[in-house]
């Protein structure tokens with residue numbers, strides 16, 4: 597997969613070269629390009645913003661640099677992802693879907709956002725997704741792109757050493773994952789749940805499902821509505 601990021605703060609995306617993703621890039625599992633949008637400005641001051649039509653606070657990013665940058669960076673048909681507080685929710689399912697695509701281009705806005713015409717015009721050259729990573733307001737799209745690239749890359753074979761780990765991620769089965777434990781068996785008087793030391797894999801699987809259901813019911817009851825519960829699940833929730 598090829599991932600390109602357009603931003604006025606390229607150094608903000610330096611973490612993409614670190615850790616799992618950095619290793620994946622070194623192994624050729626993913627190609628990452630970060631591009632300074634100012635490369636496509638047309639004035640000596642390398643201007644990327646201007647006042648909003650209709651008035652209002654702050655500045656809006658001009659369409660021209662985006663149009664020129666996307667024409668050069670985005671291969672026709674490649675999905676353009678535009679982080680925005682007004683976007684559709686970015687979810688694990690969306691990450692899994694995008695991971696099947698040959699490439700992604702991320703447009704990091706700043707100020708009060710990007711002139712909508714730059715986004716609308718991009719739709720003529722491939723799919724465009726305006727997405728939000730959560731119901732809070734950031735200062736720009738770069739943090740959101742770091743989050744989304746990490747979530748998508750976990751689905752690329754070979755990026756996460758243990759493929760089973762991705763299958764057991766929170767939200768993989770629509771639920772939150774339950775608690776995890778490792779040695780020592782007792783730490784500051786806190787014991788690891790005995791079932792995990794029992795070697796009874798069926799009992800362990802039942803316990804883990806029950807803990808996942810209980811945590812989801814407690815912290816994200818909204819997710820339960822989308823999960824088909826068995827009789828055993830209901831019994832675990834009622835326990």
Ligand SMILES: CN1CCN(Cc2ccc(Cn3ccc4ccc(-c5n[nH]c(N)c5C#N)cc43)cc2)CC1
Nearest residue numbers: 679680705706728729730732733734735736737740
């Ligand atoms: C007059 N109007 C003008 C717009 N504001 C709304 C507004 C618009 C942009 C910004 C800053 N910003 C610029 C680009 C950009 C991309 C993503 C995100 C973002 N925030 N939160 C998420 N989950 C995000 C994601 N993903 C924020 C961004 C701040 C506030 C209301 C008043």
